[in-house]
Amino acid sequence: MRTQVAVIGAGPAGLLLSQLLHLQGIDSVILERRDRDYVEHRVRAGVLEHGTVETLREAGVGNRLDSEGLRHEGTELRFARAAHRIDFAELTGRTITVYGQQEVVKDLIAARLDAGGDLRFEVTAVALHDLDTDRPRVTFDHQGEPGALEADFVIGADGFHGVSRRQVPGLRVYERAYPFSWLGILSEAPPSSQELIYARHANGFALHSMRSPTVTRMYLQVPLSEDIAAWPDERIWSELHTRLATDDGFALTEGPLLDKGITPMRSFVATPMQHGRLLLAGDAAHIVPPTGAKGMNLAIADVRLLSHALAGYYTERREDLLADYTDFALKRVWRATHFSWWMTTMLHTDPHDDAFSEQLALAQLDYVTTSRAMSTSLAENYTGLPYERGWSYR
């Protein structure tokens, strides 16, 4: 088998790249380890930056997003039992959209298959070969048969636990493990607020989010190695009520739980994001703690860069756009890594911290919610930075 671009992984990064390449007349084949149902029902991110929404529209998958996505013009920071709104639209002219990652994935799979795309699920034993030649190959097993795919480029969009990153020699890794985890629930309850609520409380962080007008997504900071068995539903609700409470009587609506799980919080950045004809995208190269809602948005930004660089290669034989892919991608990745770290430390209680750190975090929250300059900084990072190559903050 031969294609122009072999893509490993059918997460948001791999699927979107394949779709953007198709729109530019470039062929690709996607190899995915899991089955379609699993990939389409994996509950993960849900906040789409302004530019992510535009990119998905440009990719031809904006219809359901536009009709079902919830457009938010701001968010709320809550501490000391008081609510403070950050108005994204007024501060930056941009908004965010709440639309589940699994819905983005469903839309992209449907679009690829409708266009006759070659998308293979339940592919195992993926191995990459000859990456430093101009004829890289991928070998794999599919439906009990061994297969081999020759391509011009291989894209490692196989997430944090994939095989691609290990093929980059001399990889440098920057890492930060946070001393707590998030317990996430999906509940069949209408959201108790129109917008997301990020709350700092002496017991720890809480986030009120949503996926639709009838489904709420909420998170609680829990100890690092917490066992989910320690959190029966009644304890989760009780803690959410406590951490989200305000003096003006905020009421939290409860409902049956549809999903519940614990995720450790970690930052990870690997560089370079390429070796020979292998290019990494999304979680395969970097992950951030979800407090800044950046993980999926970064994956999409990587893929935008890659689709332009590959289009430059195929239309004008340009190699320069591919050569500086890592530098351009990492500029955004490090900004998002800092923003995610900043949001995380400001909003969580660190078990190793003292009363001094608690006062610093509260002083920072007070500053962010009362200074227009600081609110604008949060808003511009949260709604997403520009995509232009070589963008600056001015």
Ligand SMILES: Cc1cc2nc3c(=O)[nH]c(=O)nc-3n(C[C@H](O)[C@H](O)[C@H](O)COP(=O)(O)OP(=O)(O)OC[C@H]3O[C@@H](n4cnc5c(N)ncnc54)[C@H](O)[C@@H]3O)c2cc1C
């Ligand atoms: C529990 C959880 C909650 C999250 N919550 C948020 C959030 O609230 N906000 C946010 O912005 N981000 C969140 N994230 C991060 C976000 O979901 C990721 O950043 C996003 O999925 C990255 O997309 P991707 O395509 O790079 O990787 P993935 O979505 O991980 O896709 C990689 C794909 O590659 C496949 N694969 C792996 N290995 C192989 C192999 N050897 N061969 C073939 N295929 C392979 C995998 O099955 C997967 O389908 C969360 C992540 C997790 C795990």
